[in-house]
Amino acid sequence: MELKVLKSSKDIADLVSNEFINLIKEKPNAVIGLATGSTPIETYEAIINKAKKEMIDFSSIQSFNLDEYLNNQDFSQSYRYFMDSHLFDYINIKKENTHFPSEENYKNYDDEIKKAGGIDIQLLGIGANGHIGFNEPGTSFDSKTHITQLKEKTIHDNARFFKDISLVPTSAVSMGINTILNSKRIILIALGKNKAQAIYDTFNKYDVSCPASSLSKHNNVTIYCDEEAASLLKKELVHE
């Protein structure tokens, strides 16, 4: 895993958005894997700005999102709503080419990704407990897209987006760890000191207790951190 520590989240968003823009220029029918949460918002803003400036065409792009809540009563907190309002409504991607896992399609989701040609770049955030997508600690590294129960920690962390913690869904459907590892390239972004322990574990374990540590067996992963997220890593690992 390649580690890049940058001073600001804006610098990270700039580099990561460049990768997506360059991919789409080179491969107009690329397949992109997308994440939600507060972490990728700046990257999506940067993609929108560059796409406008450079007239980037997303009309043949397919996207597959990592995860979606189940039994969610607040549509404005659904990941579909998040993606529409933070990215899809501002680029010319076709809505029918934007895929989300659901209770209905999850058994075929891995096959759909394969049929589309496989994910060229998968973007990831990381949970404070090391989860990727909604693959909580304990999830098998061989897992495919599946239904999962959220851990207390995750429900608590995600409560900030809801009016009340009782409204946070307790289950979700998520790409599995194996699904994620089948991507050709993976970019994980971690921001803030709340992620420092998860990033430390990602580099120092290979264990289901830290789902993100599964990434160490993939040969094309870059982890972008700000200084706070990288603060527990040994100095010799960290270079800009």
Ligand code: GLP
């Ligand atoms: C959620 C999502 C993850 C995301 C994580 C971190 O649980 N399912 O895909 O990486 O939150 O979110 P944030 O970026 O808001 O810290």
